[in-house]
Amino acid sequence: MGTKEQLDGLPPHADLRRADSLAREIFSDVANKWALLIIETLAERTLRFSELRDQVEGISHKMLTQNLRMLERNGLVERTVHPTIPPRVEYTLTAPGRALRATVDVLCEWTQRHLGEIEEARGRFTG
Amino acid sequence: MGTKEQLDGLPPHADLRRADSLAREIFSDVANKWALLIIETLAERTLRFSELRDQVEGISHKMLTQNLRMLERNGLVERTVHPTIPPRVEYTLTAPGRALRATVDVLCEWTQRHLGEIEEARGRFTG
DNA sequence: CGGAATCCTACATGATACTG
DNA sequence: CAGTATCATGTAGGATTCCG
Numbered sequence: 001m002g003t004k005e006q007l008d009g010l011p012p013h014a015d016l017r018r019a020d021s022l023a024r025e026i027f028s029d030v031a032n033k034w035a036l037l038i039i040e041t042l043a044e045r046t047l048r049f050s051e052l053r054d055q056v057e058g059i060s061h062k063m064l065t066q067n068l069r070m071l072e073r074n075g076l077v078e079r080t081v082h083p084t085i086p087p088r089v090e091y092t093l094t095a096p097g098r099a100l101r102a103t104v105d106v107l108c109e110w111t112q113r114h115l116g117e118i119e120e121a122r123g124r125f126t127g
Numbered sequence: 128m129g130t131k132e133q134l135d136g137l138p139p140h141a142d143l144r145r146a147d148s149l150a151r152e153i154f155s156d157v158a159n160k161w162a163l164l165i166i167e168t169l170a171e172r173t174l175r176f177s178e179l180r181d182q183v184e185g186i187s188h189k190m191l192t193q194n195l196r197m198l199e200r201n202g203l204v205e206r207t208v209h210p211t212i213p214p215r216v217e218y219t220l221t222a223p224g225r226a227l228r229a230t231v232d233v234l235c236e237w238t239q240r241h242l243g244e245i246e247e248a249r250g251r252f253t254g
Numbered sequence: 255c256g257g258a259a260t261c262c263t264a265c266a267t268g269a270t271a272c273t274g
Numbered sequence: 275c276a277g278t279a280t281c282a283t284g285t286a287g288g289a290t291t292c293c294g
Contacts, residue, residue, distance in 0.1 A: 012235035013167040019185030026245055027238050031160040040140040049256055058146030060288055065257060075248025086255040087294080096241045096248075103237050106230045108139035111154050114223045118153055121202025121223075176276055187268055192277065213275040214274080 029074060034059055034067045036104050039093065042077065043101040046092045076100060156201060161186055161194045163231050166220065169204065170228040173219040203227060 015023035029035065034056070041047065041055050053064050068091060071077040076097035082088040093101060142150035156162065161183070168174065168182050180191050195218060198204040203224035209215040220228060 011167075011171070012232045012239065013164070015239065016164065016167070016235060017182070017184055022246060023238050023242060024185075026242070027163075027235070028160045030238070031158060031163050031234070033155045033158040036154075036158050037140070037143065040138075040143070044138070055144075057144055058151075061257085062289090063287065066287090069254055073249055073252045073254055074245045075252075076245075081256090085294095087257095089256055096244050099241065100237055103230070103233045105139045106233055107158070108143060108154070110227055110230045111150050111157070112139065112142065114226065115150060115153070117223050118201050118203075119149065122200055125200045125202075127196055127200055188277090189269090190267065193266090208276090211275095212274095214277090216276055 026074065029070055030076075030100065032067075034063055035071060036107070038064070038067055038071065039076070039097060039101050039104055040108065042091055042093050043098070043105075046090050049089050049091070052091065071097070153201065156197055157203075157227065159194075161190055162198060163234070165191070165194055165198065166203070166224060166228050166231055167235065169218060169220050170225070170232075173217050176216050176218070179218065198224070 015021050016027050018024060037056050037059070038052065041052060047055065049064070049068075052068075053059060053061060056064065059067075068077060068079070072079050075094055078092045078094050080090045080092070082090070142148050143154050145151060164183050164186070165179065168179060174182065176191070176195075179195075180186060180188060183191065186194075195204060195206070199206050202221055205219050205221050207217045207219070209217070
């Protein structure tokens with residue numbers, strides 16, 4: 001596959017080095033807690049706006065809207081409007097969104113696995 | 128292993144659900160572009176402060192300092208001061224830092240792999 | 255209910271200058 | 275060179291209000 005051949009031999013963050021590259025832009029979009037928590041939450045099942053707001057603890061109405069728009073713009077989340085009254089809007093992960101989810105899972109697992117270690121380090125740290 | 132048994136059967140983001148949990152706090156620390164780019168850059172080799180500033184394109188002196196302190200506090204990066212004149216300060220990944228690096232690599236690979244797809248999605252998006 | 259728009263505040267970030 | 279402090283500014287983010 002052509003894409004894979006181009007990547008072989010390069011560090012995985014090769015293009016992220018340039019501050020103005022598309023890769024860096026996407027990386028910056030995605031590397032923030034709200035986006036990743038939304039992705040994780042949608043991974044279980046399709047959810048409505050208000051369900052998401054309830055399940056992603058601490059997120060505000062505004063942040064949820066902004067991040068959903070960003071994820072939709074990047075094609076990671078699909079937005080479906082049911083023209084009923086009151087309106088019903090559902091959000092689902094797309095294929096790339098589900099692929100991203102798999103990588104976020106790894107990050108979540110890392111967090112769980114090193115909780116204790118990090119807590120200890122914080123205790124030792126005297127900044 | 129006790130830790131593994133506790134995690135089995137739970138979604139990987141189980142504890143991240145609580146906005147006030149330690150897991151969420153660590154996740155929020157780590158899920159930001161500067162921290163992750165620093166981790167990626169340090170993965171190749173130990174670097175001095177000024178080398179890092181040059182290699183992580185776009186990062187400011189201040190952001191680099193702040194993020195290095197945060198990573199050091201969480202025990203992901205080790206800071207070594209050589210008492211010379213001028214001073215020489217080197218930063219290295221710790222074991223948990225290297226483990227994190229592996230997961231960030233996956234995120235970088237995801238970014239590279241879906242670049243085109245995302246660019247297309249952006250073209251279609253009319254927000 | 256979902257979302258856009260407004261206003262307002264706090265904090266993140268950059269630029270600069272200073273110290274050891 | 276590495277790091278801190280200070281100041282200025284932008285932007286993130288919350289609360290609120292209005293609209294379909």
